[in-house]
Amino acid sequence: xxxxxxxxxxxxxxxxxxxxxxxxxxxxxxxxxxxxxxxxxxxxxxxxxxxxxxxxxxxxxxxxxxxxxxxxxxxxxxxxxxxxxxxxxxxxxxxxxxxxxxxxxxxxxxxxxxxxxxxxxxxxxxxxxxxxxxxxxxxxxxxxxxxxxxxxxxxxxxxxxxxxxxxxxxxxxxxxxxxxxxxxxxxxxxxxxxxxxxxxxxxxxxxxxxxxxxxxxxxxxxxxxxxxxxxxxxxxxxxxxxxxxxxxxxxxxxxxxxxxxxxxxxxxxxxxxxxxx
Numbered sequence: 001x002x003x004x005x006x007x008x009x010x011x012x013x014x015x016x017x018x019x020x021x022x023x024x025x026x027x028x029x030x031x032x033x034x035x036x037x038x039x040x041x042x043x044x045x046x047x048x049x050x051x052x053x054x055x056x057x058x059x060x061x062x063x064x065x066x067x068x069x070x071x072x073x074x075x076x077x078x079x080x081x082x083x084x085x086x087x088x089x090x091x092x093x094x095x096x097x098x099x100x101x102x103x104x105x106x107x108x109x110x111x112x113x114x115x116x117x118x119x120x121x122x123x124x125x126x127x128x129x130x131x132x133x134x135x136x137x138x139x140x141x142x143x144x145x146x147x148x149x150x151x152x153x154x155x156x157x158x159x160x161x162x163x164x165x166x167x168x169x170x171x172x173x174x175x176x177x178x179x180x181x182x183x184x185x186x187x188x189x190x191x192x193x194x195x196x197x198x199x200x201x202x203x204x205x206x207x208x209x210x211x212x213x214x215x216x217x218x219x220x221x222x223x224x225x226x227x228x229x230x231x232x233x234x235x236x237x238x239x240x241x242x243x244x245x246x247x248x249x250x251x252x253x254x255x256x257x258x259x260x261x262x263x264x265x266x267x268x269x270x271x272x273x274x275x276x277x
Contacts, residue, residue, distance in 0.1 A: 001080045003087050007095075010049075010088045010135050017085070019046035023138030023165075025129060028052040029069040030078050033173035033181040037142040038082045040170055049136050050079055051088040053095065058124030069186050088136065095131060104130045106153045106160070112247045113260060114149050114271070117237055122153050129154055130161070138165050146172040146180045148258055148273045149247065172272070174200070180272045187268040195233040196265045199272045202227050206241070206259045210276045217241040217250045217257070228263060237262040237269070244275060 004010040014021070022041030026034050041048045052075055059065035072089070079087055103123055109115075110122040133141065143151050155167050173181045178200030179193075188196055202224040209220050224239050242249050244256045253276060260273035 017047040020139040021047045023141045024050045027054045029183040031181045047085045049086045055128040140166045192266045198231040203274045215253045235264040
């Protein structure tokens with residue numbers, strides 16, 4: 001496994017990898033969800049590249065950039081075990097040099113949900129992912145369904161800007177009790193960890209209601225909201241049932257729908273989603 005810490009080093013290694021390259025962008029503090037993406041990339045490509053970069057431009061001024069969990073040695077050991085070929089670990093200064101002033105913005109699908117609660121977040125995401133794609137030049141890039149809106153934004157950017165790669169979306173990896181794996185789960189104390197299962201319970205409720213023929217989106221939202229509100233440690237930011245391509249809220253569930261939510265458990269903000277199809 002080779003480690004590149006500069007853009008020049010990464011580009012030099014990329015030139016030595018002429019066949020298909022699978023790329024998994026991460027912010028580190030890896031879990032089984034990340035490793036599932038690495039495994040899939042390993043099975044579908046000649047070379048696997050993983051980036052570890054906690055991107056400062058996607059964090060708001062009151063968010064957890066400084067506190068975001070980091071453990072590089074642990075991450076590298078996990079990636080070596082998965083037979084990762086190249087790990088790209090740039091510094092913030094390497095990615096955003098002093099006079100950096102170019103940004104990528106994807107409009108409309110970023111106005112809602114996460115974009116509404118985290119202004120500027122997707123500007124930072126789209127910019128750093130575009131830069132990583134330009135540096136790594138992957139054949140395929142792998143993302144998890146847990147970050148559904150982020151996936152939609154990246155797919156839109158790739159299509160609109162005619163980027164020469166395929167975006168692969170893998171299912172959300174969950175703990176045994178349904179909690180979606182996330183690097184931020186480490187923030188939860190035992191009581192909060194138990195309370196966090198309410199997110200998946202609410203999504204399961206939506207799935208069951210829809211499966212029984214409920215098509216009134218507002219009725220489903222209300223039942224999900226009521227369930228989550230019964231958990232004392234939970235504070236809802238949003239519960240959404242939206243069109244999968246535009247993220248516009250639905251009144252009737254007549255086709256594919258993205259059911260997503262953001263809930264604070266104590267001080268920890270968690271997101272999750274399912275698709276009704």
